[in-house]
Amino acid sequence: MTVYRGHVVHIAGAPQLPDADAALVSERDGALAVDAEGRIAYSGPWSGMPASLAADEVVHTDAYLLPGFVDTHVHYPQTFTTDAYGGGELLEWLEHCVFPAESRLADPAFADVVAREFVRRRVSAGTTAALVFGSAFPEAQDAMFSRTLDAGLRVVSGRGIQTVGPDSAAALLTSEDAAIGLAADEIQRWHGADAAGPASDPRRALAQVALVPRFSLSVTRETLGRLGDLYADVRGRGVYFHSHLNENDRPGDGEIAAVRALYDVDAYLDTYDGRCLPGSAASGESLLGRRSILAHAVHGTDRELHRLAETGSSIAHCPTSQLFLGSGTMPWRRTAASGVTIAMGTDVGAGDEWLIPRVLNDAYKVHMSEEGEAAVALGPAQLLFLGTLAGARALDQEDAFGNLDAGKDADFVIIDPAAQPGFAVSLEAAGAGGIRSELFTLLMGMREQAITGVFVRGRRVAAPDPA
Ligand SMILES: [Zn+2]
The missing domain is CATH 3.20.20.140 (Metal-dependent hydrolases)
Structure with missing residues (x-):
């Protein structure tokens, strides 16, 4: 079991578009626990993680954890x-x-x-x-x-x-x-x-x-x-x-x-x-x-x-x-x-x-x-x-991925604002207005350089060498 600790943000459950806002989950000190099969065993507040989920490794990200x-x-x-x-x-x-x-x-x-x-x-x-x-x-x-x-x-x-x-x-x-x-x-x-x-x-x-x-x-x-x-x-x-x-x-x-x-x-x-x-x-x-x-x-x-x-x-x-x-x-x-x-x-x-x-x-x-x-x-x-x-x-694969609900495959990205010049300051200012303004700035402002980890079924994706 590997646990990623960071700001977990996703749309939980299976809402329709008009209900997406009510389904928004934001756990600032969140945890995403990934089991040996690459499935999400737990996602939620770090403090609420069941003790039974013995972590072999904890990855402290100081970053956002979003679905891929x-x-x-x-x-x-x-x-x-x-x-x-x-x-x-x-x-x-x-x-x-x-x-x-x-x-x-x-x-x-x-x-x-x-x-x-x-x-x-x-x-x-x-x-x-x-x-x-x-x-x-x-x-x-x-x-x-x-x-x-x-x-x-x-x-x-x-x-x-x-x-x-x-x-x-x-x-x-x-x-x-x-x-x-x-x-x-x-x-x-x-x-x-x-x-x-x-x-x-x-x-x-x-x-x-x-x-x-x-x-x-x-x-x-x-x-x-x-x-x-x-x-x-x-x-x-x-x-x-x-x-x-x-x-x-x-x-x-x-x-x-x-x-x-x-x-x-x-x-x-x-x-x-x-x-x-x-x-x-x-x-x-x-x-x-x-x-x-x-x-x-x-x-x-x-x-x-x-x-x-x-x-x-x-x-x-x-x-x-x-x-x-x-x-x-x-x-x-x-x-x-x-x-x-x-x-x-x-x-x-x-x-x-x-x-x-x-x-x-x-x-x-x-x-x-x-x-x-x-x-x-x-x-x-x-x-x-x-x-x-x-x-x-x-893609008719909502049962497998698309959010960070427990039981789904662990398809997620790590977004580190520190990897993009000026972005952390923008997000901090937006965050003072709440998670919605922060998420808006995150999605509207992020570039590829902020993405520091990409995972499918819990496995870190490896890009091929340039040709
Ligand atoms: Zn086309």
Whole structure:
């Protein structure tokens, strides 16, 4: 048993977003006891720790102990593509910057360089769990899964599926048959790959797999139909579905207009919901469900939001990326009111920050800046909820991580204000106003350098050496 002594801060229990504030726990002289299996045996006041929990070691941190951050949308093959100038919005940026950059991962040696840096950035940012938009190339995916497991992080990922696209995407495209075959093969190779023993549950493994068509414009009705059939076969094993939705609404030739014109559907979401025939007529199996996460959902209709909520699907909210690509702002009040689970995504490389608190910082600002009565000041407990527990819920792994409740896996970060110049003084001043103002300053102001320890299942995560 190892006990970490410090300021324990988390969202306890399993609250809904509006109840996050009431669930905020702050123990200034707190203890987090981690057993030999990497589970949390106790979290709470240091003075209240049961004597029966004999500590082999006490780690005095003089720092904050928070749950690990959860990034529900990040692109591994775009690790080196942040701050790339595409001279336009989403579709221009994809064609001019992203497709050529992602094509470079066809070289396995370069892919391994990217995989190492990708894992390093995640460790630096304290992102213990991530839903990772993968590379088109199976060997690149192997490098990413291997490096991630070597480090000890959680990952859900799948190769980016594209069966149609512009010339600059040529290297990323496959035939319809290959798209399905490679996805099935990746599930076979990596879904639950680290799960121990024949009876172990892949849904609790560190490494899990998703079906990941880039978006409806990168595939066809045939691809979506066959992915639906495959998903019907594998969803019982906990395989995920992940893609983009309603990101760019430029009139005429933007993403949403193009999807609706190409498929002749009433709403973009219908293409993922087994309704991709003209008029949104039924075409096959739905890809929505408890392990389905759609990135962005900036411009959804009420019917789409209702359908996401009703199927238990989640939204990966990526305000940093939306600022970069001029995609607009997800309407906070309307989206939250639908009851859909909202979690946070960096969307690296359209997002240029790896640290989930930096994305929370942007979320606070963009929703504060919504028009008129739509404007909202997200509270500090809600921000913490969005960056931790909501992410675990979106990944349907809330029973395993997302907060520091006893019985969960010990996925946590040590945040030491002394490691970031000036930060301790800021936090001390904010703390005079109570834990909420202190937590707000912590989340809005922290940078990677303040993260001095990252743990998954109680084990300190080790970043690979730089390439
Ligand atoms: Zn994305």
